[in-house]
Amino acid sequence: MGQVTPESAARAGWRWFPLNVGTALALALIASLLAFLLSSDGESTAVAADGDEDHVRTRLAEPDQPPATEPVGAPGIPVEETVVTSAPVATVVTGETAGLRGGGDSAASSFAVLAMAGELTDMGPTEVGFVTNFPSLAYQWDRVEIPTSGGVDVVWLGELNGQLVAASPTWESGWESSTQSLATTISTDGIEWSPAFVHELPEGTWVARVVGDGDQIYALAQSWDEATGQHRHYLYTTSDGITWAAAELDLGAEENEHVYIENAAAGPAGIVLAASYETYPEEQPVLLDFGDLLVELDHMRSTYRLLDAGSGEPVTSGAFEEVFNWGGSGQRVFDPESGELLVTIPYEIWEQAFMRYYEGYGGVSPLPIPTPSPEPVEPPAITIEYDGVVVTVDEFAGEYTVIDSGSGAEVASGRMDYLYQGPPPQFVDPDSGEILLSVTWDQWYQAEEQAYRQTEARYHEYSHRTALLSSADGDSWAVEAIPTRSGGHVSYLVATDDGFLAMVSSYGEFGDHRAVWTLSDGEWSSTEAEGSELWVYQVARAGDRLFGVGDGPTGPALWTSSDGIEWMSEFAIVPQNDGSYVSLTAVASDGSGSVGALAHREKWSEYQPLVIEKDGYTFTFEDGETALTVTDAAGAVVLTAGWSAFNENGAIDEVTWDDGVTYFDLGGRVVGVTDEEAYAAMEARWTDQGQLGLSVFVSDGSTWSEAIVDVGGGFGGARQLYMIDGKIIIAGTHWNEPQRSAGLEGSSLVMIVGTPIGG
Numbered sequence: 001m002g003q004v005t006p007e008s009a010a011r012a013g014w015r016w017f018p019l020n021v022g023t024a025l026a027l028a029l030i031a032s033l034l035a036f037l038l039s040s041d042g043e044s045t046a047v048a049a050d051g052d053e054d055h056v057r058t059r060l061a062e063p064d065q066p067p068a069t070e071p072v073g074a075p076g077i078p079v080e081e082t083v084v085t086s087a088p089v090a091t092v093v094t095g096e097t098a099g100l101r102g103g104g105d106s107a108a109s110s111f112a113v114l115a116m117a118g119e120l121t122d123m124g125p126t127e128v129g130f131v132t133n134f135p136s137l138a139y140q141w142d143r144v145e146i147p148t149s150g151g152v153d154v155v156w157l158g159e160l161n162g163q164l165v166a167a168s169p170t171w172e173s174g175w176e177s178s179t180q181s182l183a184t185t186i187s188t189d190g191i192e193w194s195p196a197f198v199h200e201l202p203e204g205t206w207v208a209r210v211v212g213d214g215d216q217i218y219a220l221a222q223s224w225d226e227a228t229g230q231h232r233h234y235l236y237t238t239s240d241g242i243t244w245a246a247a248e249l250d251l252g253a254e255e256n257e258h259v260y261i262e263n264a265a266a267g268p269a270g271i272v273l274a275a276s277y278e279t280y281p282e283e284q285p286v287l288l289d290f291g292d293l294l295v296e297l298d299h300m301r302s303t304y305r306l307l308d309a310g311s312g313e314p315v316t317s318g319a320f321e322e323v324f325n326w327g328g329s330g331q332r333v334f335d336p337e338s339g340e341l342l343v344t345i346p347y348e349i350w351e352q353a354f355m356r357y358y359e360g361y362g363g364v365s366p367l368p369i370p371t372p373s374p375e376p377v378e379p380p381a382i383t384i385e386y387d388g389v390v391v392t393v394d395e396f397a398g399e400y401t402v403i404d405s406g407s408g409a410e411v412a413s414g415r416m417d418y419l420y421q422g423p424p425p426q427f428v429d430p431d432s433g434e435i436l437l438s439v440t441w442d443q444w445y446q447a448e449e450q451a452y453r454q455t456e457a458r459y460h461e462y463s464h465r466t467a468l469l470s471s472a473d474g475d476s477w478a479v480e481a482i483p484t485r486s487g488g489h490v491s492y493l494v495a496t497d498d499g500f501l502a503m504v505s506s507y508g509e510f511g512d513h514r515a516v517w518t519l520s521d522g523e524w525s526s527t528e529a530e531g532s533e534l535w536v537y538q539v540a541r542a543g544d545r546l547f548g549v550g551d552g553p554t555g556p557a558l559w560t561s562s563d564g565i566e567w568m569s570e571f572a573i574v575p576q577n578d579g580s581y582v583s584l585t586a587v588a589s590d591g592s593g594s595v596g597a598l599a600h601r602e603k604w605s606e607y608q609p610l611v612i613e614k615d616g617y618t619f620t621f622e623d624g625e626t627a628l629t630v631t632d633a634a635g636a637v638v639l640t641a642g643w644s645a646f647n648e649n650g651a652i653d654e655v656t657w658d659d660g661v662t663y664f665d666l667g668g669r670v671v672g673v674t675d676e677e678a679y680a681a682m683e684a685r686w687t688d689q690g691q692l693g694l695s696v697f698v699s700d701g702s703t704w705s706e707a708i709v710d711v712g713g714g715f716g717g718a719r720q721l722y723m724i725d726g727k728i729i730i731a732g733t734h735w736n737e738p739q740r741s742a743g744l745e746g747s748s749l750v751m752i753v754g755t756p757i758g759g
Contacts, residue, residue: 164729205221323425365662491535571697625642
C-alpha cells in the first residue's frame, strides 16, 4: 500500500460542499417563527432571572479561558483563533412533559401547531407497524438556542475528554461569504452550553466533514487553488475543542484527477477516509465553421478567438460579452440600426416595471378556473425611464422604442427579439475597424448545432475509482484501492475496537454489488455483502452489535448486525395514517447497550379540492375531471363544468371576473367571490403543511420504545444525535427571523435535550 504524507502539496480536489451528508449543499437552516413562550402548568422548575418559576430562562454562557499554548499550523496554513469573550445569550425553552403513551394512542400537543415549514410540533406516535406501535417514553424536553451573527450548521456532536462538544462551520457574512470559521460549543450536562472558540479558516477554505473518537476531533476542510485549478485538502485536529492543529493532505491524486471525500470515521485505531477519484473529459473549445473563418468559443474562460480556417492562425480575440447579450448587471438596450449600446438598465428596475404593469393591467381571477379579463382601457405598454432615456416595451406588438427623456425625440426602435438577443455576432479588427465577420443569429445557431453534434461524444469520457485512506495518527496515511469491479459509493464507515468497517456499493448494468471492507491489525479484507435491497447510510456500535439506519424495500428501516456483513431487520416504518413522511436520519449508542434512532417526520398537506362557502352555495374547484361544481344549501347541483366545457377563449359564459371579484351566474342569481376570499380559502387548504415532528426510537437491548419530542420552534438539520447518561441530545439549527427582518443574516445553534422522567 502506498504512503501519503501531509506535508506534500495537494493536487487533489473536493466537491464544493460545506456539509457532510452526501447531498449537495444540504444546508438545513430553515425559516421559522420567533421564539415563543409556552404556557406553564406549574410543574416546570426552570428559574428565571428574578427567581420566579417560568418556562423561559436565559443563561449567559461563560467560556473557559484560552490555554497558554499556541495553536500549531502547517506551513502556509495559519490557524486564526477568536476567543468568544462575550458569549451570546443561550435561551432555554422548557417543553411540557410528554405523558406516558402506548398502544398508538394520540396525545394532545403541549403547544400550538405552527403552520410554517420547519416548525416542530408533537405529531403523536409514529406508525411503525400496521397493527401496533411502540410504547412511548416520558421525557422532559429542553430547547437550547445560542444565536450567531451569520450562518451556522452542526456537523458533529459528541464527547471529547469528558465534555460534550458541538462542532459547527459558521459564516459571519452569510452564505455567500468565502471565509468560513470552525466554531465549538461545549457543555458538561447537555443543558448548559457555552460557546468556546471560533477559529477563522484561511480565505476560501470550507469545512466539509467532522468526526471524533472521544479523544480527538478531526475536521476535514478544502479550498480551491486558482494556480493549479484543483482543490487542496486540510486536516484540523483538536483534543480540547479549543486549540487546533492543521496539516495539508496529499490524497495521492493522479494528473487531472479530482478527489472527493465521500465519508470519514474515527475510532481507537485512528481515522479512515473514503475518497472517490474522478477524471472528467477536458472541455475543449467549440469551433463554429463560417467558411474562411472559424469562431473558437472557450466556455471555460468565456472567451472567443476568430481563426483563419486555412492556417488556423488567430485573427482577433475577445470576451463573450462582446458577442452575447446575456449576463452582466442589467438589461442592455441597443440601437437596431447601428448596434450601439444605448443604455443598461439594472435588472431590479427592469423587473419591477414589468411587475407593476402586470399587477395593474387587465387582471384575472385567482380562482383555479379560466375567466375572461376585461379589455384594457389603454394600449398595453411597459415604460421604464432610466439614465436619460425612456424605454417603452409593447409585448403584444413585439416592439420596443427608446425616447430621449429631455427632448422627447425617438432615439431607436425595433423588434423585441433584437432587444433580448442584442446585435447579431460581428467581429471587428481592433486596429483598422474593418468588419471581419458578420452573421445572423440563425446562421450562428446552425453553426453551433453542427459543432455540438460533432463533439457530443467527448462528454462520455469519464473514469472513477474509490480508495480507503487510513491513518493511526493523522500524519502518515496508507491507501487501499478498491478494485474497479467494486469501486463505488462508500455508504457507511464505522469504527471497531481495532479497526473499521466500510460498505462499498457499486451499480452495474446487471445489478448492484455490495462488499464490506474490514480493517483489522492494519490490513484490509473484503467480503461480499448480503441483502441487495439493503441501504444503510449510518451505523453505530452498541456492545458487540451494529445498528444501521437507512432505506429498505418497504421504506425507512433499522437493521442490526454482528459483523457488518449479514444484517437483520429490527423494524421498518410503514406509511403514516396522517400522510406524513418519516425518515431515519441518525443512530447513536450511549455506551451501555442502549441505542437510539432519530426519526424525522414531515407533513405536507395532500392535494384537496378548493372549497368556498358563500351566500348559501358551495363552490368546489379542481375536483378530478370537474373544473367547477356549485351546489345549493340542499346539496343540489346548480352549475357544473368540466375542463372541456370552456370555450376557445378559456372561459364559460356563467363565470366572469371584474375589479377583484369573480361572478357566478347561478340561473338568475349572481354570486360574487372576492379575490381576498379566494386567497384566504386557498391558504386555508395548507394550514397544516410544514409540520415537523422529531422522535427517537430507543432500545434497551431487548425492546423498542418511542420518545416523542415535545417542544416547539423552528428547527432544521436534524442529523446529529447523541445519547449520554440517559439523556437524548438532538442538534440542529434555526434561522433568526428578527435578524432577517432587520436586514441581517443570522441563525442559532439549537440543542433539543431530552431527560427521562420517572427513571
